[in-house]
Amino acid sequence: MYQLTIPAQIAAELKVREAQVQTAIDLLDGGATVPFIARYRKEATGGLDDVQMRELEARLAYLRELHDRRAAVLKSIDEQGKLTPELRAAIEAAPTKQELEDLYLPYKQKRRTKGQIAREFGIEPLADQLFANPSLDPNEAAKPFVKAEKGEGGEDFTTVPAVLDGVRDILSERWAEDAQLVQGLREWLWAEGLLQSKLASGKNENDPEVAKFRDYFDYDEPIGRVPSHRALAVFRGRQLEILDAKLVLPEADTAPAATKTAATPSLAEGRIALHLGWSHAGRPADDLLRKCVAWTWRVKLSLSTERDLFARLREDAEAVAIKVFGDNLRDLLLAAPAGQKVVMGLDPGIRTGVKVAVVDATGKLVETATVFPHEPRKDWEGSLHTLGKLVAKHGVQLIAIGNGTASRETDKLAGDLIKLVQKMAAAQAGVSLPAIEKVVISEAGASVYSASEYASQELPDVDVSLRGAASIARRLQDPLAELVKIDPKSIGVGQYQHDVNQSELARQLDAVVEDCVNGVGVDLNTASAPLLARVSGLSGTVAKAVVRWREQHGAFDSRQQLLEVSGLGPKTFEQSAGFLRIRGGSNPLDVTGVHPETYPVVEQIIVSTGKPIDQIMGRAELLKPLKPEQFATPQFGAVTVKDILVELEKPGRDPRPDFKVARFNDGVEDIADLREGMVLEGTVSNVAQFGAFVDLGVHQDGLVHVSQLANRFVSDAREVVKTGQIVKVKVLEVDAPRKRISLTMKLDAQAPRRDAPRENRFEGAGRNQRSGQGGRRDSAPAADNQMAAAFAKLQGLRK
Structure with missing residues (x-):
């Protein structure tokens, strides 16, 4: 009954066929990962996607725990000689752990009452x-x-x-x-x-x-x-x-x-x-x-x-709250990468100075420095001179600025630096060069990374204070590749994250990271061990073994070479190979999401088109007319072939959006600079159900309440905005003492009246104060008529 009941129950909850669920359970029990099943076993599961698979995985664990507890409860009551057929039926039908414990309560061993x-x-x-x-x-x-007398006790x-x-x-x-x-x-x-x-x-x-x-x-x-x-x-x-x-x-x-x-x-x-x-x-x-x-x-x-x-x-x-954290983390990890550009990372500071790190197009740290443009030294010109030399020496294309203390002041420094570089370039070459762009990004977790064991291995000769600047620079190049080095809970996009179940939070956040990494794919020859460890099937130990092989033998030339890595056997290869990419390898298919097990299918496509693989990849006009059914096999059906054709049409595609930056308004550097009615551009730093927090570059995020997101009803802020999105907002009201900034994305909205109740003027809270207004009921709910009548004589109580 157990093996049949659980798949049936999950199938009903997911509104899919029981056979789909049973197959998915068998694959999970066989060691397959959720990303692998969702991506490469669609035929077997009837197309269950990663969201359905995650829900299935969680429910499977819960229902199996419920089954084990049910068995223990039945055994305990039976040993007491009190298990009636009716009680057994009730226990076997209990749908939740709570209801099971309610039934067990009279029979639970407890102290003498x-x-x-x-x-x-x-x-x-x-x-x-x-x-x-x-x-x-x-x-x-x-x-x-x-x-007649008292008892012995x-x-x-x-x-x-x-x-x-x-x-x-x-x-x-x-x-x-x-x-x-x-x-x-x-x-x-x-x-x-x-x-x-x-x-x-x-x-x-x-x-x-x-x-x-x-x-x-x-x-x-x-x-x-x-x-x-x-x-x-x-x-x-x-x-x-x-x-x-x-x-x-x-x-x-x-x-x-x-x-x-x-x-x-x-x-x-x-x-x-x-x-x-x-x-x-x-x-x-x-x-x-x-x-x-x-x-x-x-x-x-x-x-x-x-x-x-x-x-x-x-x-x-x-x-x-955990779902909100997971959704925000997913948006942050899948934020647009700047790509292979030389980046200067600036980790702002006042008395300790601004830490500077330049990384080349591959993310390699090439030089560091510390400048002191702010209090107490105020060496603005000297700082510009030092930064200008670094820009010229390494050909810096982007400047990444952490959004911590002194970020606005440092952003102004970067602006002056860009003007200086343009002026110098024009004077020397007589032409104006494309402007270097500056971006203020979240530095959450950079300090955690700096002091981590991995950072000490990756940057052993670099001071801890400078590692954060390198991390800031690299997370602009590729947010996903850099942020996986940090505990997700340290990234700072959660809602009351320290108040929730930490093990459940960690489990769900790990699942989000795993889905994001495998959804994008990983470059086998450049990925760090922490990034590789998030690939389907690869453990931390195997990931380190992959890096060691790469260091000893050079770049991987094909996916098949993975089988030469110590500890990486056929099962691990099956789970991981499709998510690993090799650029410039001996087999062009290794840069795609086509799994090696389906390469024979591609060979049939090559025969059908009469062209070599490098002339097929990226040629939509050749691939679109092909019918998946004509290449289907007993092992790989039309659904799998359709995915293969999509991969061949856009080989090595990155599902993340194109890179662009927000433009902060000049002269707006502090909450005191904000005025009602101002229209500003900012970056969504966090999203909760009740609204979105927007970084305006004034050290305090503003809140766009859910009612101010759009000119329509919005039940969940994520229907409209995502973490990392660039938005235009209007300032509705500023409460400097409480550090609250009320914003709207309805740019035609009017500021609230001064005599309006505060709960209407400020609904929600600032970034560091997640609270909200409580609702009031006009009256308590009436009692049930039948109950009130039955109990009326207890004090004349009636509806």
Whole structure:
């Protein structure tokens, strides 16, 4: 059943055929990677793409864990002799780990409870009698159960009140372990409850660290509709003991507030009563049963339900945050490469100076320097002279400037340098040369790389402070090749990244990096070990072995030479070869994404066209008329042949966009320089569901709220913008004290009125303060009619 059930369930979720899923599972279990399956096994899986394969892989792991846990639960209950056919069926049908644990709760080994003690002293028959027949007088019915003396452990059932307390403990514990009741309450509160947060007692709201959470000092919102960023903000504030957060129950609309007391039954108690099929009818035992119901909610279930719903909210919020991080990372890794150009990297600094590194067209570091144009030396002219000599000596074509401290000042230095170089070139040659371009780029993670073990191996004789400048230069040439050397979590495009599950974050980010690297392809003869290690099938050890082979034998001439690398066998070759590129090798196909296993298919295409391979590649007029079906084989069908023809048409193509740069406005170097109505160009530095952060070159990113991205409804900012994209924005408002910049991409938009509520003027937060406004409900949700009527006699509670 297990092997059939899991593929069937995943197939239903992905809306594909079960056979597709089963084949994909078999390939994964056989050691194939997701990129390999998605790219080279389309025939087998029916065309499952990398997104579907990643989802399949994750669900497979979850469902297998669920299966193993289910087996353990069944075994445990069976060993207790309590496994009924009905319970087995319920456990086998449990779709989630949470529901499985709900069913297991009554049978889980736990410490001795008050309810267990009461059962041990024979009180359970009384509890059953009173619940079954509330007409019984509890005090009279309890007398036969009174014990003559206390138990050896001090257990006291020597009085009628003590015995009735035992009844309460038995019933409340039994009801609190009713899986159907617990799940019903949980889902009801997820739909109707409120997440509420307030400023913690004793906290000074003017404290800068406390003020970051001002939007949540008096906040509530339906818990099931709280956006990811607001949920994580509240949880962070609670963890820092700045906020108090709790789950607030819905209230009956007609319950007079003035009449409510601590003893007033809640709607949660009403739902418990409805589930039990009991209501207060004035019978002798009804007051006792009412106390049992109240005890069940207030003592047994209220805190655990809040904990469960907070865990669910956090899990959902983390999933969204991790996805946002992954999407942003993908956009950053797949940003346009400048290509093989000589680049000067500038790592800005004030007192420590601007670190300079020049890399040649292949990314090799050729020279470094440090200049001091800013405080305290202010050696502007000397800095220009040093940089000018480097430009002339190495033929610098691009200047990459890190976006850290003093980036705007350094950007101005680069601007003056470009003017100086043009002036000198014109004076010497009498003609104007094409302008050197300057680009301000994210330096996130550069310091992490500088101090890494790999950096010390790659640049052993270079000072740590200068390695960052080299990294900045090379990430402009090829963002993907350089950023893979850095832990994805250090790249700085996440939303509350330190508040989410770190192992799940790492797993998903690694998957994004792997998909990006294999989607673009890797030059086998220039790739670093960290880049090679991200190629399908290649481990870190094998990647280093590839680099060692290259150092000992020179450049690879063909993919087949990979089999000469120590530790790289046929299986690894199968998984990796299609993603590795060789330029100028003996086989022209090695520069394409055509897998070596399908080279025989290409030979048939060569025979059909009557032309050699080098006259076929890139010739769309020859390839487009060919029908994939005529070259299909039992092993490689028309789908695979179609991919081969596409590769031959555009051999070695790079799927990334063309390179271009943003132009910052002169005179806009600080948040104080911004004015409402200014139209600026900037680079999207980060994207969250609620909006996009844009680097304007003023040391503080501005926020384009999701409502300001386009003249239409946008539910997710990534529908409109991506990390690294160059956009034009208008300044709506600037709050310098709180370092908040409100922007719009609707260039005809008007600035907000000064008398508008702050939550309408600033929705969201600055780059370093990811928070947002909480929604308000006009009234709490009404209770369910049937439940309210059944529980009406508990205090006249009704809708």
